[in-house]
Amino acid sequence: MTPEQATHFKAQLIPLFAQLPIGVADTDIEGNIVQVNPHALQLIMPMAIQQGISGMNLLDVLDAYWPELRALISTRNQFSGRLLDQQPVQLPMIGHPDGETRQFVFTIEKIDEGHLLFFFNDLTTYLRKLNAPRTTQP
């Protein structure tokens, strides 16, 4: 692939990245966000604001609610690969009109020694719909 082709493909991928209905964040190993898509910020920022922190570091945002996560990442000695696969975790969002306890799911990939890739979403509404009593007869 030529550099021009790589630039072209990257430009094509950016709109897809922006429209993804799941949160994606590329961070350094300390959790500082390098790249992030809009859905991720939609989910992160209420938690950052309620803690009075900036939201520029994903592990800082999660520390208060998921303290074992940072240790889990630092103790995995693998050079790369999946650290967590669809891990459910409950996170609080004070003031959320649809329920303050949110059911999230996280997949975390270690890209290399210096980078992590987070995929996450708030599944609370999905689970509520899934568990709602069926009102129609088959």
Add this chain to the structure above:
Amino acid sequence: MIHFSDPRLLDWLEHQTNQQLDETPFGVVRMSLDGVVVAYCKSESHITGITPDYAVGKYYFTQIAPCANNFLVAAKYAQPQLDEELDYVLTYVSAPTKVRLRLLKSPESKYQYFLVDRHWTK
């Protein structure tokens, strides 16, 4: 020139044409009261890469800035009166960017406004 935190800012904005909003020293998104973009000023466009032609006519929080589509920002516009500043992070292309937001509307205003000060530092 009016500044970002001026208490009379909403009244000032209401008296500006869409073209005049391009001259403000901070980003201005003028929306109808149901959240459709009416004007998307140049200072915002230069940074986001989203052109005013693309933005105008679209629902701001679902189609242009989904990163602010949550109960702490977008949902606040359901209130009849709103004047709130908060620190936030927006994404421009894919880079996180610290900004100061101001959310403005009143029962008397024709429009609601989403203002972005990207020069702000804590």
